[in-house]
Amino acid sequence: MASGDGLRVIIVGAGIGGLSCAIACRQANPPLHVTVLERAPDILTIGAGIHIPPNACRILTNLGLLDKLSAAGGYEIEDFTLRRYEDGKVLAEKPLKGRMEKEYHAKWISIHRGDYQNVLLDAAVDAGADVITNAEVTGVVESTEGPQTAILKDGRRFEADVVIGADGLWSHMRETILQRPFSPKETGDLAYRGTFTREQLLALNNERINKLVDQTNVQVWMGPNRHAVFYPLRNHTEYNLVLIVADDLPEGVRTSPGTVEELAANFVGWDPMLSDIITCLKTSLKWKLLHFESLDQWTRGTMALLGDASHPTLPYQGQGAAMAVEDGAILGALFSKWQALPTTPSLTRSDKNKQLASLLTFYQELRQQRTKTNVAGAVGTRHYYHLVDGPEQEERDRFLAALMKTDWQGPCPFNWADAEYQRSLLGFDVCDDAEARFKVWAATI
Numbered sequence: 182m183a184s185g186d187g188l189r190v191i192i193v194g195a196g197i198g199g200l201s202c203a204i205a206c207r208q209a210n211p212p213l214h215v216t217v218l219e220r221a222p223d224i225l226t227i228g229a230g231i232h233i234p235p236n237a238c239r240i241l242t243n244l245g246l247l248d249k250l251s252a253a254g255g256y257e258i259e260d261f262t263l264r265r266y267e268d269g270k271v272l273a274e275k276p277l278k279g280r281m282e283k284e285y286h287a288k289w290i291s292i293h294r295g296d297y298q299n300v301l302l303d304a305a306v307d308a309g310a311d312v313i314t315n316a317e318v319t320g321v322v323e324s325t326e327g328p329q330t331a332i333l334k335d336g337r338r339f340e341a342d343v344v345i346g347a348d349g350l351w352s353h354m355r356e357t358i359l360q361r362p363f364s365p366k367e368t369g370d371l372a373y374r375g376t377f378t379r380e381q382l383l384a385l386n387n388e389r390i391n392k393l394v395d396q397t398n399v400q401v402w403m404g405p406n407r408h409a410v411f412y413p414l415r416n417h418t419e420y421n422l423v424l425i426v427a428d429d430l431p432e433g434v435r436t437s438p439g440t441v442e443e444l445a446a447n448f449v450g451w452d453p454m455l456s457d458i459i460t461c462l463k464t465s466l467k468w469k470l471l472h473f474e475s476l477d478q479w480t481r482g483t484m485a486l487l488g489d490a491s492h493p494t495l496p497y498q499g500q501g502a503a504m505a506v507e508d509g510a511i512l513g514a515l516f517s518k519w520q521a522l523p524t525t526p527s528l529t530r531s532d533k534n535k536q537l538a539s540l541l542t543f544y545q546e547l548r549q550q551r552t553k554t555n556v557a558g559a560v561g562t563r564h565y566y567h568l569v570d571g572p573e574q575e576e577r578d579r580f581l582a583a584l585m586k587t588d589w590q591g592p593c594p595f596n597w598a599d600a601e602y603q604r605s606l607l608g609f610d611v612c613d614d615a616e617a618r619f620k621v622w623a624a625t626i
């Protein structure tokens with residue numbers, strides 16, 4: 182890095198985490214030189230719906246993306262509704278619209294995942310990131326004295342000061358950093374996900390569904406060992422359905438085609454409205470849900486991990502991508518502040534590498550406990566979503582009813598309803614915290 186130039190960073194993977202990191206790095210002053218290397222021939226904007234909870238929405242707003250997300254069909258969720266599985270009775274309705282901004286200074290948005298990724302991709306490219314597809318990274322040649330070199334499967338080589346592994350659940354960069362194999366663990370759950378149109382739902386001629394299609398709520402049916410999530414997308418022209426059931430795939434099988442009949446059989450005896458909605462699903466691919474409780478090492482020299490590469494989680498708090506956005510934004514902010522230190526321009530190459538390695542270890546310290554709490558929180562949410570009928574389920578439902586009357590201000594063993602837990606997850610400003618703690622780190626170098 183020549184004196185006065187922006188730092189050069191390679192980001193491996195153009196998922197939600199990698200692209201958020203690219204945007205944050207380009208918004209640094211001076212902007213970093215950002216190269217995103219993506220294995221896929223095209224950026225995969227596939228998928229169904231995804232939540233952008235306030236902790237991620239706050240960051241995306243600060244990155245100037247809120248209007249673009251809204252223009253791409255991102256909308257504010259009205260209420261989060263929990264229902265009893267067998268009859269759809271509403272057990273709890275937690276207002277999100279307005280309340281999220283009042284309490285946590287950011288909205289709770291839902292959006293089609295493909296539309297979200299497109300907004301991030303356009304923003305990264307517009308900001309000057311070089312996004313290269315057909316670029317599978319197979320290794321990194323490390324150096325303490327010079328730049329790091331990412332090696333591609335086709336033999337191309339790219340140099341940078343820092344390499345960030347944002348390559349998802351099956352991260353190759355994770356194994357490069359750990360120097361050993363490390364696979365995510367099976368959780369015992371699998372998901373079926375799909376979207377369908379308003380016309381499909383209206384064609385069911387179900388009065389309850391006709392009312393549901395105009396609601397702007399997240400609907401969750403909670404039942405023994407499974408749950409269902411339903412919400413609108415793209416201005417109520419499409420709808421997202423996720424069904425979570427016990428994993429019946431053989432160990433090691435990640436996805437497998439299922440049949441709609443098999444899927445529907447999992448929900449026999451559930452709310453007839455849900456059973457009707459399920460009939461709209463035309464595809465029924467099973468996705469095994471994986472995670473790991475924690476990873477001790479996220480960095481090696483001037484390489485680091487972010488997102489699912491370092492903390493994949495069950496999706497039950499809608500936080501996997503949100504945590505990846507937090508990681509990416511913090512990295513951008515830390516690099517920006519490091520560049521602005523008065524001592525940085527005069528450092529030797531090897532001293533720069535040492536400081537960057539220390540900065541990345543500091544990044545890991547900032548992120549590790551929060552992401553570990555999130556992974557454990559999603560496991561806790563599964564416990565309470567999936568309770569079988571009995572005393573614990575009755576207690577959960579009593580807690581929900583009582584907390585609804587307090588406007589969700591109070592303690593609850595079920596973290597979905599616990600005010601303190603929600604505040605720390607959704608309201609905590611990780612970027613402010615990182616900036617404040619950066620000063621402490623900078624004083625140690």
Ligand SMILES: Cc1cc2nc3c(=O)[nH]c(=O)nc-3n(C[C@H](O)[C@H](O)[C@H](O)COP(=O)(O)OP(=O)(O)OC[C@H]3O[C@@H](n4cnc5c(N)ncnc54)[C@H](O)[C@@H]3O)c2cc1C
Pocket residue numbers: 193194195196197198199218219220221225230231232233316317318319347348349350351352353354372374423468487488489490494496498499500501502503504505
């Ligand atoms: C059913 C379900 C529902 C979910 N709902 C939500 C939700 O509502 N809210 C939320 O916040 N999260 C949700 N998540 C989680 C979320 O999808 C993930 O946590 C998030 O997408 C992780 O982003 P990432 O950028 O870390 O990884 P990914 O999105 O997996 O991106 C990794 C990228 O790296 C590329 N890549 C891989 N290997 C290489 C290589 N060697 N070289 C170059 N490129 C490579 C891949 O092609 C990919 O583009 C959900 C997950 C599931 C399964």
